[in-house]
Amino acid sequence: MDPALRALGEFGLIDRIRQRARAHSDGTLRGIGDDAAVLATGDAPLLATLDMLLEGVHFQLAWGRPRDLGWKTVAVNVSDIAAMGGTPRFALLGLGVPAEGASLATLEALLAGIEDAAAAFGLTLVGGDTCGSRSGVVLSLALLGQAPAAGAVLRSGARPGDRVYVTGALGGSAAGLLLLERGLAPDGPWPAALPRPEWLTAEDEAAARAAVAAHLRPTPRVAAGQALAGAASAMIDVSDGVSSDAGHLARESDVALELEAARIPVHAGARVAARLLGREALDLALRGGEDYELLFTAGADPGPRLAGAAPEAPVTRIGQILPGPAAARLLRPDGATEALQAGFDHFRG
């Protein structure tokens, strides 16, 4: 890679794009720099987001799960709408098809998975583009949603004194990817490529397989996001890794954000994978990414509100917003603090 590009990094390039983008039309309530754009297009603000999934980067067709891949293509975009407190409505699909490696049956399964997710999240596929690809299956999905009546929850509203919360558990998706690469599936026999230790209980195995399922077929937190509109001061979905995402939130809000290591809810499958593969479970939880949970800040305990509207989404307080320059840091149990390392950067690998 061009050293200048590598030095700039993925997020540096996004900053460049953001600096270049000028308003040439009215109605951008929130542009580049949040989970979704907020647009004034009529009497209710519209949310708009786009994500790409590329073969060999985000997924392997060799995993043999094209229906899950279709689901995930929709789900990762739904998660961006959820992180604004919104409701997904309309999707546009870009599909690049390579000359070799993707059969019609594979594509049909992929499309079935897209439709599964469209039905599950109440959105309609309204258009898009198909083309050939010299570079594996290329998936691009744009998703439009409706902003909540209380106003879209931005990344930029956190204030000193707020507490930091996360839904669900972290590290499951990253652990699932590591296990998937060694042949573990959500079901089927234990893979030969992954020696099965004596300590592994049936519960451990179920947790490991649940982690693989979390990677293949994530469930974005739509109801929780909607319940948090009007209550959360800032919100972001956990896609790059909570350490990165906490950094994005801190920077957009211009606050100091502190996560407490002891409070991070680590996915049970991440603990099993860490032990199986000689990794640190907390590192998977902090830097793994693709959990599609919601990281948010609030002045008041959101527990009661969430318990009623989204009982499926456990919520954990994991830190606080402090006065000070924009930064995200980790408080270790021994009282030491360290800057949160960024999660995955596509240009640095």
Place this chain on the structure above:
Amino acid sequence: MDPALRALGEFGLIDRIRQRARAHSDGTLRGIGDDAAVLATGDAPLLATLDMLLEGVHFQLAWGRPRDLGWKTVAVNVSDIAAMGGTPRFALLGLGVPAEGASLATLEALLAGIEDAAAAFGLTLVGGDTCGSRSGVVLSLALLGQAPAAGAVLRSGARPGDRVYVTGALGGSAAGLLLLERGLAPDGPWPAALPRPEWLTAEDEAAARAAVAAHLRPTPRVAAGQALAGAASAMIDVSDGVSSDAGHLARESDVALELEAARIPVHAGARVAARLLGREALDLALRGGEDYELLFTAGADPGPRLAGAAPEAPVTRIGQILPGPAAARLLRPDGATEALQAGFDHFRG
């Protein structure tokens, strides 16, 4: 390629996607099957479209024109909004960056071209996604626009008795691509790989270079599209090749569409390229694609309306809508008719 997929073809796959897509949300006024979706999202209908441009399929970085590529990424989507009579407003960019082959300087030029087009067409880049790519530069752009007050012009409104029109001239882009592949640029020296015949005048050379420019940096017909809202009965942009696009319009309108070969406005550069390269100019005009002109039908002559609102867009009557089953055919000067062959199919090459 999987024989089943090749047999189905790109447009067969789009039909499969369309058959699968169910409405899971309210407000789809027009879904898959037009240049852009028409969505009820507030007090004014919204237009939404998405197109992808992939390195090695739609463009080569070796052409050394990244700023044009950025322009084109926006322009091809603007053309879809123009074909509905609409006004482009907001764009989302997906950008996949390969580890090798795309320098920061190349990406900066690409982004500058996107911003050039955003300024020219009055739209704002409001978000998107960046990621690594194992397979060349991947560009995906979703564009939202405003429908005209008179209502979006669909592909489905042509009726027997209507006449068929096209803006501008056809075949320039296809001719430009052939010349570009032999080293001809919009400016600079004549390429050594392309023997320069004695008959080639300065005017011919200018036409050939204009064809290359038309391929690299197309100008969608926004003002013409807007002027045709309320006047055209059906409209589509010429992206796949007018023979394919006429077929799409005929099928969506369920009418017989006849193009007259003698009336097709062939780009001067296509005539030069045809002579230079031993091709048929009419074939380039009919099947070449990527002209981003507007093909439309109307009951009354649209000339006066266009002359006032979009004087830069010449318009030519090229055929008529007849009673009969949905089909597009070509009337030769000798009175013979033939079914219009489809243009480029990404799955058949």
